[in-house]
Amino acid sequence: MAQEKSMAAIPEFLSKAELLKQGAEARVYRARFLGRPTIVKERFRKQYRHPLLDEKLTHRRTVQEVRSVLRCRRAGISVPVVYFVDYTSHSIFLEEIVGSSTVRDHIVSSPPSARCEGLEPLAERVGQVLARMHDEDVIHGDLTTSNMLLRCGPEDEVSELFLIDFGLSYISALPEDKGVDLYVLEKAFLSTHPHTEALFQRLLKSYAAASKKSSAVIKKLEEVRLRGRKRSMVG
């Protein structure tokens, strides 16, 4: 009885937290944890999967997310701090980046006339950060402008760029995987922000300049553009 009650500590806690978003994979909550503003990502049970398979996949993704976050931090990339991980309820407790907005909102809210020129420094920053991430062999897996946060520094200094949501990330040194990662971003970028081709080119240029292994990746990206994200499996 006591055991059963204590096992439910985290679901009980989350039931009182503020639900921010529900996706196919997880629910995201906002709460206070150890006195700090915290984001909790809970991977819930999928009823449509066999329980054993579900447990295994969910566990692996939780672990992978934590690993990638730590790997990025080690390389000096700004990512939210992991405060606590519970492998029973598959919940990750992360630092809330207070006072931040997504890169998506930032681009959308800037006047269309200035959209290309005014945003160039931002595009360059994104390119540099992604170059550093790929040089560490971290593949994000879900790069969109909604998975990047901007936090204005004190006294309106240069704002800090955070990468979030490493739920689909993995480790790979293959130019193919990095190329696909950029391709996914390109698709997402150009469809959420129409007429920003020049801006995205700026991003790629700064990626190419910052990454040590960029030439192979950019070549792969061109290949992927022609065939799409999936490799052809004919024959």
Added chain:
Amino acid sequence: MHLTHELELFPGHKVTQMLFKEVKNAAELRQCAVEGKINGALINPTMLVNPFQVLVAANKAVNSQNNGKMKTRSLYSEIIFNLSPTNNISEAFKRFGCSDGDDSVLVVLIHNEDESQLLADLTARVSGRQVPVEEVSSLTDHAKVKKLYKVTQEEEKSGTLLDAVVCRMAAKDVM
């Protein structure tokens, strides 16, 4: 002077931290803790960056206890174990536990009732000067902490030392 925080995940579980300087009976205190006469964890404050680090370790310890997944024998040894970046228990005690010659010690208690009696009992045992827990940051041996947690220079540019330490503590069972 002490710092008490109720764990949000485990209502009723409170974590109290106390910091003592100029401690003269560290060996005796350690012996008491080993024998179970002190119901608390004695930590070497030079390895701590901030009281938040202790909260993270304590929260994880209570969670492991509830899930029956503790790696060590008691809740208090689990706190010390959780502070360490490695899974080596004896090394965790050596680095983070209190040693006989120490002149400062941070005591962690986990309790559910009012703390005043517990605190009085403990303060009576320590022959030293109690100081605000926040002062732990002035005792930190930064070089040793960076070396033990393997914090890189790049990482320090993008975040604080506390961030780096907490991340490693939280992620250590999957590394």
